[in-house]
Amino acid sequence: MTTFQESNAAARSNQEDMKVRYTAKTHTSGGRRGGVSRSDDGRLDVKFSAPGVPGTGTNPEQLFAAGWSACFISAMGLVANKLKVKLPADVAIDAEIDLCNSGDVYFLRARLNVSLPGLEREVAQAIVDATHEATCAYSNATRGNIDVTVKVV
Secondary structure, eight states: OOOHHHHHHHHHHOGGGOOOOOOOOEEEESTTTTOEEEETTSSOEEEBOOTTSSOSOBOHHHHHHHHHHHHHHHHHHHHHHHTTOOOOTTOEEEEEEEEEEETTEEEEEEEEEEEOTTSOHHHHHHHHHHIIIIIOHHHHHHTTTSEEEEEEO
16 A cells, blocks of 8 residues: 555656646736736735735735645645545644745745644644645645644644
8 A cells, every 4th residue: 555655756756647737827026015916817916015014915925824724725635535534624724934034045934733623633643744745735845945844733
């Protein structure tokens, strides 16, 4: 029997069989300070403002936190399905993305605090581990690139 990690690693290494499920397209101008970003389908239309300064917009770190959380919850659903476990309706993630710097070098650090109320701790941990190690596209994209802490709360 193969693990989630083994089957997903094999799928990623087999580029000929890879299917593009969706391509997000945006146009962004202006950056963090007064910039805007819009998707080609009109479903996303946001203004940016830098953290800590007056403004009504969001910032890339908030968007990253929201995107990763949504992806992780969906991926947990796939893992839970394979394990024949029903995810609680009130599953939630509190994500924290830090924008850090060391001199002129900027980098991110992340914490995902996953709430799976009603599930036994061991079952919740197994779902979260399999999701982070193999199934979530954001987790796969960031692996080895940023410090990440994922925990069941």
